[in-house]
Amino acid sequence: MIRALALLAAFGLWSAVLTAQPLKPQTSDKDAVKVKATPVKVTGEIWEIEVVFDTHSQELSDDLLNAAVLVAPDGTAVKPTAWNGDGPSGHHRKGALRFKALNPPPDVLELRIARPNESRPRTFRWPMSRQ
Template sequence: MSGLIRLLVLLTAFTCSFAANSAAPLPAQSSSESGVTIKATPKNLQGSIWEFELVLDTHSQDLSDDLVKNVTLLKSDGSQVRPVGWQGDPPGGHHRKGVLRFDAITPVPAILEMRITRPGEAKPRTYRWTLS
């Protein structure tokens, strides 16, 4: 009987793990303005740290944005969450790519909104994903 219980526990753990990791990935979103294209892709929205891949491309200016200071996620109550870190290309150049990390938002909002404020642009770029 003890072997059967172990098997059931392992099967339950596997099923829960598979369900948690089998959610469809959220699509990349991009915008182009003032000669700069920014693509944002949610990479990991599980656990205590959420990760987003950002790709910035231009042929007309220097990409010296401080992404940790200029990007926020919005909570359901309208308050903002700032990134806890950036791992990727340093400021400068015409092409940048990396991962921006945030503390997870709890409770998880139905709609996840990211805002990127860029110097010289009149309003923030907004990216939205439906989570539920």
């Protein structure tokens, strides 16, 4: 009986791994600046979202520790704890934003990046599957 329960538990865990889908990159292309965001880790205590900026018309001076937020289920804006990536200059930047995990986890993961001289933040949303 114990062996059968262990096999069922192992199958359940394996099924969860097989059905877990990575969250796909999303791109916002506006005002001659392309921003691509990709959640790379949304489990555990620290979540990480990779962000890439590309332009050929302006310096990328965004301060992502102050410009980016995750939106918690209650609407609270949660600032990142770290930016591990390129500094504020140039035409191409890449790095990862790190956030404390949202608790409770949201049904939809929402990242907002407020850019200088843009009237509205860039908004990226990913449905989160509950398993």
